[in-house]
Amino acid sequence: MSHRSRIEERIDSTAESVRNALKRTTRALAERGACPREIESTEVVLAELMNNVVEHAYLGQPGRSICLRVDILDDSLSCHVVDDGLALPGLAPPPVHRHDFNVDLEDLPEGGFGWTLIQDLTCELGYVRSNGQNHVSFCICRNRTA
């Protein structure tokens, strides 16, 4: 694994830090030859995962850290997000929940979309709770055109 094909970040547990890390990461991916579709998917999934960490694992508390790693491989972008906050309920990513939109206006959901996006855009989504840390890993498949 050459240094050039890995992007690593350690950021503070705030929504602003997540936003800035996403800007840096998408720029770095573009510079290293990832295509727009791969970058878009990576940005959406990382945004959902890291904002979940800020909101749920750290309960909105700043001053904690989130580690992010993206390895740029030939056939995929392999991503890892690590935090030492609260564990995922059920110690697993939640099952995909398809909302029923055939409801009254006031009953339309305003949340619960994050994991739908994560599951739809990734392959090999994994979660491990180990030594008080959450490790989420996933891959974004790449177009293999020579």
Add this chain to the structure above:
Amino acid sequence: MELKAFRHGDTLRVDVGTSRIDAACAIQFKDRMREVCGDEPRRVVLNFAAVDFLDSSGLGAVVATMKMLGKSRTLELSGLSSKVSKVFRLTRMDTVFTIHDTVETALGAGDSAA
């Protein structure tokens, strides 16, 4: 959070001047939308042409805005980038909102005076 509102007959056009509607500004977006929409007109068209990125918090804020407008008013969307469209499509929120290609199309469709 920069929102600019323009009245076109029975329609309020709201241009979103920020490039990201995300967890860092979703609440602010919702609050500002409440201010600029006021009590009228009936139809509100959001122009997302300058918006590059929207996450699930941003999406929730857009849904909350539609709910805030209530049943007697409508919220329509326009100018979605491919990235923003993808979020609406994957969550099937594209079936809940009327979405126009551009704000100009939206105004033409709803207000012949525009």
